[in-house]
Amino acid sequence: DTAVSQTPKYLVTQMGNDKSIKCEQNLGHDTMYWYKQDSKKFLKIMFSYNNKELIINETVPNRFSPKSPDKAHLNLHINSLELGDSAVYFCASSHRLGGREPQYFGPGTRLLVL
Amino acid sequence: AQSVTQPDIHITVSEGASLELRCNYSYGATPYLFWYVQSPGQGLQLLLKYFSGDTLVQGIKGFEAEFKRSQSSFNLRKPSVHWSDAAEYFCAVGELGGGADGLTFGKGTHLIIQP
Numbered sequence: 001d002t003a004v005s006q007t008p009k010y011l012v013t014q015m016g017n018d019k020s021i022k023c024e025q026n027l028g029h030d031t032m033y034w035y036k037q038d039s040k041k042f043l044k045i046m047f048s049y050n051n052k053e054l055i056i057n058e059t060v061p062n063r064f065s066p067k068s069p070d071k072a073h074l075n076l077h078i079n080s081l082e083l084g085d086s087a088v089y090f091c092a093s094s095h096r097l098g099g100r101e102p103q104y105f106g107p108g109t110r111l112l113v114l
Numbered sequence: 115a116q117s118v119t120q121p122d123i124h125i126t127v128s129e130g131a132s133l134e135l136r137c138n139y140s141y142g143a144t145p146y147l148f149w150y151v152q153s154p155g156q157g158l159q160l161l162l163k164y165f166s167g168d169t170l171v172q173g174i175k176g177f178e179a180e181f182k183r184s185q186s187s188f189n190l191r192k193p194s195v196h197w198s199d200a201a202e203y204f205c206a207v208g209e210l211g212g213g214a215d216g217l218t219f220g221k222g223t224h225l226i227i228q229p
Contacts, residue, residue: 040221041224043158043219043222092158099209100165102148102160105150106157
């Protein structure tokens, strides 16, 4: 069974479009995250959700919005896509929020904006 | 703020040789430290973690890491690498006290295995 799953795996779209990436975890974890991995493989956290509350929002444009219909899902909506949004987006989850909690990652969604 | 440095962008090792990947962290208190591996086109997989206690931590796939507070290091080691170990390796630090910053990752070390 896949612990953290994401769809789609690949997403190719035009500038200006709106798109969503879905994430589901079946680990029973309370906290979920979205990370962005750039072309140089650098990983940066975008959002954390703990018990359906947005915990952090790093320097991420407000075109990005996480939505969590329930504890097992954290979807990422992106409006007005820009070329610089091209990256790999990873969803992750952890048992609880906190630095000592290992995070478990999904397989990633490769977004290409043309 | 916490930070993680992986000084080696690329490392090339012959199959069967030993491996050490370096990681240095900057954090005021006792850090929570992790190593992850990312195979090509895949997500990140947790190799091992350190919270406290024994400074030598065993992980999956034959990896181990040693926490050295005096050197602010958490280097990853493997006595004999296999071709399947070729991947990107990330060191990460977590914030004490349930901080909301998630994990802070280093920039990764790309491991190349020579036959």
